[in-house]
Amino acid sequence: MKKFNVNDIRKDFPILSREVNGKPLVYLDNGATSQKPQVVIDAINSYYSHDNANIHRGVHTLSQVATTAYEEARKKIQHWINAELSEEVLFTKGTTDGVNIISNAWGRFHLQKGDEVIITEMEHHSNIVPWQMICDERQAKLKVIPVNDAGELQMKEYKKMLSEKTKMVALVHISNTLGTINPVKEIIKLAHEVGAKVLVDGAQQVAHAAPNVRDLDADFYVFGLHKMFGPTGVGVLYGKKELLDKIPPYQGGGDMIKTVTFEKTTYNELPHKFEAGTPNISAGIATAAAVDYITSLNWDEIHVHEQELLNYATAELKKIKGLKIIGEAREKASVISFIVEGVHAYDLGVIVDKMGIAVRTGHHCTQPLMNRFGIQGTIRASFAFYNTKEEVDVLIAALNRAIKMLV
Amino acid sequence: MKKFNVNDIRKDFPILSREVNGKPLVYLDNGATSQKPQVVIDAINSYYSHDNANIHRGVHTLSQVATTAYEEARKKIQHWINAELSEEVLFTKGTTDGVNIISNAWGRFHLQKGDEVIITEMEHHSNIVPWQMICDERQAKLKVIPVNDAGELQMKEYKKMLSEKTKMVALVHISNTLGTINPVKEIIKLAHEVGAKVLVDGAQQVAHAAPNVRDLDADFYVFGLHKMFGPTGVGVLYGKKELLDKIPPYQGGGDMIKTVTFEKTTYNELPHKFEAGTPNISAGIATAAAVDYITSLNWDEIHVHEQELLNYATAELKKIKGLKIIGEAREKASVISFIVEGVHAYDLGVIVDKMGIAVRTGHHCTQPLMNRFGIQGTIRASFAFYNTKEEVDVLIAALNRAIKMLV
Amino acid sequence: MTINERQDEVIEEFEMFEDWMDKYEYLISLGKELPLTEEAKKIEENIIKGCQSRVWLAADMNDSKIQFTADSDAIITKGIISLMIRVLTDSSPKEIMESELYFIDKVGLKEHLSPTRSNGLVSMVKQMKMYAIAYSSKV
Amino acid sequence: MTINERQDEVIEEFEMFEDWMDKYEYLISLGKELPLTEEAKKIEENIIKGCQSRVWLAADMNDSKIQFTADSDAIITKGIISLMIRVLTDSSPKEIMESELYFIDKVGLKEHLSPTRSNGLVSMVKQMKMYAIAYSSKV
Numbered sequence A, B: 001m002k003k004f005n006v007n008d009i010r011k012d013f014p015i016l017s018r019e020v021n022g023k024p025l026v027y028l029d030n031g032a033t034s035q036k037p038q039v040v041i042d043a044i045n046s047y048y049s050h051d052n053a054n055i056h057r058g059v060h061t062l063s064q065v066a067t068t069a070y071e072e073a074r075k076k077i078q079h080w081i082n083a084e085l086s087e088e089v090l091f092t093k094g095t096t097d098g099v100n101i102i103s104n105a106w107g108r109f110h111l112q113k114g115d116e117v118i119i120t121e122m123e124h125h126s127n128i129v130p131w132q133m134i135c136d137e138r139q140a141k142l143k144v145i146p147v148n149d150a151g152e153l154q155m156k157e158y159k160k161m162l163s164e165k166t167k168m169v170a171l172v173h174i175s176n177t178l179g180t181i182n183p184v185k186e187i188i189k190l191a192h193e194v195g196a197k198v199l200v201d202g203a204q205q206v207a208h209a210a211p212n213v214r215d216l217d218a219d220f221y222v223f224g225l226h227k228m229f230g231p232t233g234v235g236v237l238y239g240k241k242e243l244l245d246k247i248p249p250y251q252g253g254g255d256m257i258k259t260v261t262f263e264k265t266t267y268n269e270l271p272h273k274f275e276a277g278t279p280n281i282s283a284g285i286a287t288a289a290a291v292d293y294i295t296s297l298n299w300d301e302i303h304v305h306e307q308e309l310l311n312y313a314t315a316e317l318k319k320i321k322g323l324k325i326i327g328e329a330r331e332k333a334s335v336i337s338f339i340v341e342g343v344h345a346y347d348l349g350v351i352v353d354k355m356g357i358a359v360r361t362g363h364h365c366t367q368p369l370m371n372r373f374g375i376q377g378t379i380r381a382s383f384a385f386y387n388t389k390e391e392v393d394v395l396i397a398a399l400n401r402a403i404k405m406l407v
Numbered sequence C, D: 001m002t003i004n005e006r007q008d009e010v011i012e013e014f015e016m017f018e019d020w021m022d023k024y025e026y027l028i029s030l031g032k033e034l035p036l037t038e039e040a041k042k043i044e045e046n047i048i049k050g051c052q053s054r055v056w057l058a059a060d061m062n063d064s065k066i067q068f069t070a071d072s073d074a075i076i077t078k079g080i081i082s083l084m085i086r087v088l089t090d091s092s093p094k095e096i097m098e099s100e101l102y103f104i105d106k107v108g109l110k111e112h113l114s115p116t117r118s119n120g121l122v123s124m125v126k127q128m129k130m131y132a133i134a135y136s137s138k139v
């Protein structure tokens, strides 16, 4: 394992040497999507230039090569998340797709009138709306674990909510807005005690550490590759085999069937049962490159580096007059949301962009959480391992300048 | 418009100069997926190396650049298929996803007990299974237009089937197995006369000509980019605005909402209503490159070239003793399925692969059609505009050699 | 002055600015100077919700000319609104309906009017024209 | 002969072939020589459906040794089946259960045993081991 050196690492990401508005790009929007190392870009390039073919159904060489590479990616994800079986790893379009597959295929099969689904106040819309839709259809009830002022889940409230009516608990592993790392393992344990299943939205987690689905004992775990230094248009739905075997497929089409007649269609086994149609082959193959890349890094050191960035940025931001950090959980990933008194987030975002800095402004697809804090939106700086303390300094200077212009 | 020259065109596709098993690749599996020109590969490369950012929600420069490029692609597709409005062009995962969106969102909303859905005997599983699933759920009836011995739809039977019970007719534009080009315009007209809607599966059409959705008067038209010289993992669902406006969304998540509270969520407008979550941004952007590439070609000449390939290959194949062509419709695209007496398709596929030739063998995800012809599968050679007469010769020689080995 | 004369005036003003800083400082000052819409007018039906900033827009007719008042919670958005009002207000419905707003592009603020910026400005421009259509039928 | 001795014998045989043509001609001849399974045994429960070719497999126990009979509609698949049977048949359940089939890889036919080739062969090998397990519990 090589020693972690941020300046070396940055060279792996071609975009990090570009300029924006005449200034070196300072990319602090990793919560929205991460940048890609050259090896991931090369994998896509090489696939299309040398091996492109449809998979799973062809006997010719290109099809075999592509299929093998694609299935290799599945195994790499399996090991990376510590799943027991490779067929528990289903490829999806992304996090949102993963939640919808479960809310539909699992929800329509299992939820009955009067059943309860628990989510949290800090969920991304992707883990709210699908549950609203299915609860509406099945006449089930949606309950919400509240968040305290620091941005942590109120575990006492959660415990009170749990009952034998609870069928599903769906929650975010790391909040994309607050940075809060939720006590997922404990939440799962409590849910299992009343017989409920748990879906974890790991969209943000995967940029900071590999989730260990077996240690967590998660029933379903979803994420997308684009926030994990991989390609767009592909995600993973991990599910326990016994649960996935039981529920009907979500989509119908090629690859997900065993036999089709107009009278009767029998479905294929996992993982194919949930993978109708030609998948995103190039992205599947690039997924393998992304996993290889991140597993080659020294994550103990990265963890230290990211926490340093978080602590340093937090301390420096707090020196800015009128600035308030939203989300001060004890367990936090390198994501910081803040507001500045008398200044609109949009204005700040526009001005710092002129100085080459990419931050996100707005509600971050967590409107209910904004309502909870009584705000319209925040400015969010989200750091990946390739960010530096110098970039924090650039951000702070730019914010000071912008605030001076704006107030 | 440049004159079409197949040898020049081939240089645009890097994979076409590779070898397989020590022989120059002869890629005749275009029905499964097409190869990609360098400009498409470059577009992906350039996006990831220079402009990668999440779209639609960011104010920073990269996000704006990526969003503009992505939305540009939508407009290019709009013009290519002659849709009235750009918001009628929805990006999907692929053809299969497109059919499932309609079978679910439209089907669950509109289908009632006793209603009828008409499909055809030559459908791909992707346009059968979704309708079986929803008809099952809604207690609607699935009817099937039979195919004659030449592989053409029996229009008389179709006309007999139509009634005010018919709510949807879903059919393939060009059969991936037989090559038959269906009289889609007429079929749509007849369906509309009884008030039914029509979904056209254009998966194979888009490799041979731009569909004109307004001229066809199609209600829904679906296809994927990967068979259209574009990237994997992205497709298009065209739908008439008034129809899409009426039906509920398919998936819930980011981007498809206007406001979210735990009490009430309001949905966004088209196209976003049907595009929950981060889309396949790189593929969307490469879609623009693919459309630019194909619109730069001379399609009148390409059409002649493809018909020449079809006629030449058909004539040469017929010279092989015991070979029978499956699908001899009067209107046919450059797709040829055949069987050879006493020889299994798999064996032929394996042997010609050793000679560098990629053909597809099996049921081509059209098992009911195989049953109709009383066969297990076929060998299918499917030609794109970059294929040559010389490649047909290589195929014929290889088949003769393989048959000699096998019988 | 016609709408186009006012547009040209704005373009000329912006030519003075040497860099984005000057330009945005000017925009911000415009935003600050634009009178706040009275709270009474900030009602639900006057709101245009962008994902990023909110815009309130109201219109009145005086002497066959439309008067716009508008506000936003973001100051840069407000600065641009101020330019819009300066260009369009006090014109006849017909003039507004027929106008083509080229100045935004020319002064280098096009990105703020991108439909994907979701600051409410694109919808505001649409809404201004809608008001013009509505009032023209009343004239 | 043990299973491994038989595997080594097959590997040695294949070393003679100069190119893929020779190898496949040999496979095809093996396929042709393998006796057809009687139609009576080609029943639904003996079928292993690959997407590309179908395989029928049956097993009997004689003298504590398992005898396999198998067939396929594709001749190359049948040729490989013939090799499989030659290697595994007439062995004790225990030997079969413990066997590791390395010869397929060594003779360059690995691609045919790829789980994605869907010719039924992977399932056939699994099924052969299942028979061994089933019979071993009867011994």
Ligand SMILES: Cc1ncc(COP(=O)(O)O)c(C=O)c1O
Pocket (backbone or CB within 6 Å): A254, A276, A277, A278, A279, B031, B032, B094, B095, B096, B097, B124, B126, B127, B172, B174, B175, B176, B201, B203, B204, B224, B365
């Ligand atoms: C006619 C037809 N319909 C549907 C499909 C399914 O397309 P996809 O697998 O890209 O979703 C295909 C391709 O396999 C096809 O040829």
Ligand SMILES: Cc1ncc(COP(=O)(O)O)c(C=O)c1O
Pocket (backbone or CB within 6 Å): A031, A032, A094, A095, A096, A097, A124, A126, A127, A172, A174, A175, A176, A201, A203, A204, A224, A365, B254, B276, B277, B278, B279
């Ligand atoms: C916590 C969380 N959940 C879900 C999502 C949705 O992911 P995607 O848009 O990739 O489907 C995101 C990212 O936007 C997220 O941060």
